Amino acid sequence: MTHALIEGWDTPFGLPPFAAISDEDFGPAIDAGMEVGRARIAEIAGNPEPATFANTIEALEGASAGLDRALSVFFVVSGADSTDAREALMREVSPKLSAFASEIYANRALFDRIEALWTAKDDLNLTPEQARLLYLTRRGFVRAGAELEGYAAERLRDVKSRLSVLGTSFTQNLLADERAWRMELDEPELEGLPDFVVANARATGEALGAGGPVVTLSRSLIVPFLQFSPRRDLRKRAWEAWAARGANGGDTDNREIARETLELRAERADLLGYDSFADYKLETEMAGTPAAVKDLLTRVWEPARAQALADEVRLTAMMHGDGETGPLEPWDWRYYSEKRRKEDHDLDEAELKPYLQLERMIEAAFACANRLFGLEFAPLEVELYHPDARAWEVTRDGRHMAVFIGDYFARGSKRSGAWCTVFRSQQKLAGEVRPHVVNVCNFAKPGAGAPALLSYDDARTLFHEFGHALHQILSDVTYESISGTSVARDFVELPSQLYEHWLEVPEVLAEFATHAETGEPMPQEMLERLLAASTYDMGFQTVEYVASALVDLAFHEGEPPGDPMQMQAELLDEMGMPHAIGMRHATPQFAHVFAGDGYSCGYYSYMWSEVMDADAFAAFQEAGGPFDPETAAKLEKFVLSAGGSEEASVLYEKFRGRMPGPEALLKGRGLLDAA
Incomplete structure (x- = not known):
């Protein structure tokens, strides 16, 4: 072989x-x-x-x-x-x-x-x-470094080699910490948890050979536990383990790896003649400069922080009403936010989740792609790398377009997060080569015979990764080097984040959000409540993201820090980070930044792309609806099929006629008034 x-x-x-x-x-x-x-x-x-x-x-x-x-x-x-x-x-x-x-x-x-x-x-x-x-x-x-000679060329080679080793170690350490921790729950500790959380914990315990229900550091398990467990002591234990990934001491500690990585990146930039790694990295992105990135992030930070602080007051009062004392802590936010969402929007995740079946959400993602781009999906019976993975042939008008593979369930052998990758990219140089595209997610696997149920965030993740898949499936260029997602990092998230909008289209949810037991569609009033709450807790979500992006930028903008953890703490303090909100990715677990160079000094790119995705979806709304065929055709021609054949800004302007400002983003996040 x-x-x-x-x-x-x-x-x-x-x-x-x-x-x-x-x-x-x-x-x-x-x-x-x-x-x-x-x-x-x-x-x-x-x-x-x-x-x-x-x-x-x-x-x-x-x-x-x-x-x-x-x-x-x-x-x-x-x-x-x-x-x-x-x-x-x-x-x-x-x-x-x-x-x-x-x-x-060389x-x-x-x-x-x-x-x-x-x-x-x-x-x-x-x-x-x-x-x-x-x-x-x-x-x-x-x-x-092709223009470098002598010592500079040799040193750059050594730096890149060492960085590759460090990136691999960072990833494997994080996976090891996630595998190593578990919290076994006895029956009294399950009280107050919704049935789906208990069922997932039991299924996880069974898969791990434990004697009963287990919570692990898989996001699909620990986030619902933090949302619903009334036991503050257990929430604290779970949160502290989650926050400590990569910083537990011993062989799997990532803090020294992060320090050395930042030092070597700065040296790499210096060898190539750049003032900083940020200047080097952003040169090829749409943003272009660290100043442009900082401008966007700070324009969003202030209204998001103001909203989060106002929410913190409300949540703290709720916590004190329960007889708890002291300030709201990071392990409290999700629990009281979930209770507040039920109060404000009469929306209960436990009530909502049976309507968000994995199978129906896959069908929804496929159906939207069919209406927008004429794609059809037929299951394939083929051998894959794991029994959980499934495959579909993608066709259009009878023409083979791609093989799409979905690998949706969390397991100990899978790194955390969600991503899109390929076994083969589209190209024409070696004949008509169509892609093999893979979406990998980490949803909680149900027990035998039970349907897999998603949170609304899980469903959004599924649509997000499928947006990346469409960028690969619809690619139509000659050269593999510029096919599919081979584009600027702050443009690559546009198709994925844009596709999330179709999950929020009422007619899509009305058709595909059906109850796991009764098969009945989501009641209209629940659907309206769900959509009305689409920007709920956006202060929290934006703050935890922007804090991570600003720390990433600061790490790479000047001299490398001697102690990244100290620099992180000082930056958060200067920014006025709310006490009860943690960074979405603290340094020792920030795989986007330290597992390789892909998103290093590039975590901001999700927000840069969001500026465009909000504006791009508005193009459909202005044209008559989310499935407007002419707008879909333009999106395919100038974005999804074009790969990196032109500069990202040129492609977007061909699609939309102009570049957008951040107003659509703030409006979409419900933060325009807070600005």
Whole structure:
């Protein structure tokens, strides 16, 4: 199977033959893939013919195809179904892959060929997509240090290698802490919890071989427990364990990893001639500069904080009314906020949840994609990497568009969070290649025979990740390097956050929000209450997010902190962080920032994209409704199918005619008045 992993396989839809792949196959396949890649790079760099777009840029596109094929399978299964062997191999291959990439970018003969094409670009008669790929290829080489020589080049290689090791360690430490903690509950400790929380705790305990119900650090378990448990002592124990992930001392502590990571990123930026890592990282994003990011975040912070502080007064009074003393604490907020939501909106999560069945929400996401883009989804009986994963063939007008895989349930072998990834990306250079797209979530798995029920936030997550999937499914470009989600980080969240809006369309909920036992649709008055409460507790949600984004920016904007935890505490104090709200991601568990470079100095991007997604959905409303066909066609043409074929701002302006301001975001979050 080693050779098949790098050379391909003959299977239905070209899906990986998971049943025939063992953990022992990955290491040799990755090593072989790098060797083949090195040989192809040497051929391209040493070609005696003058550089052309075909023999250099297009040749580079396929140079590491075998390695990419093996890695795509390995990375997906390592994140979604980790084993000791896979974790060990990840630690082994991370520095190897960093060194392999450094070899390519340091190949002076190869860079000279790229530079020759760049110098002659106006005479090459390139298509717009080819011109874009040439620009991005050259920029990638320069930003990777291709122009550096001597010590600077060697040091940059070592820095990147060490960063790859640190990112892997951070991820694995966090997963280890999440696996290690559990809180077993006896029957009296279940009192006051809704049936669905008890059922999920029992199912988790059974899966773990415990003697009874168990709460773990899976978000789908711990958040409902914090919302509903009347036992303040248990809420405190759960919250403190959740907040301590990555900071428990010992071998899995991430604090020193965070410090070294920030130090090395600053050195990397300095070697490349940038004032800070923030300047380096944001150069290629829509925001462009740290100042632009800070401006957006601070414009949102003040009204959000004002709303949160007003809410804190109300919640504290409710807590004191229960006979509790002292200030509202982080383990109290969700509990009293849930009680207040029931008071203010007559909305009870326990009453709502039976109407949000996982199966029906999947159907809803598919149905919206059908009405908007004509996509159809048919279940596939194929072998996948885990029994919980499921697959569908995606077609349009009879044409195969993609294979979509959904892996929805939490398990100890899966890292926390939710994400979209691919086994294969869309491209046309190697023939008509359609993508294999994977959505991974962490919803609580029900007991045998019981339906999986989602919170409204879970349902929103499902729609969010499916928005990313549509960006891959509808991609229609020639080159894999710019297909699908290969766009600026602060643009990549636009399709996903925009798609969340369709969950809030009343006719969608009216059709698909049906009761798990009776099959009856959600009552109209409940639907109205749900939508009326869509911005409920938005002060809390915005504060916990923006605090994390501002800390991320500050970490990378100046000199690296000697003690990131101290700097985090000082920043939160300066900002006036409400006592009873914790950062959404504190430093030792901030995987977006420290598990790799993807969202480093980029956590703000969700909010940057939200400015656009609020404005983009308004385009549908202005055009006559959420399923307006002309607006959907424009969205597909200029956003979902275009990948990174043009600058993100150009694509958005083609869709909308202009760039938006933050007013739509504040209005959508119910914070415009607070501003």
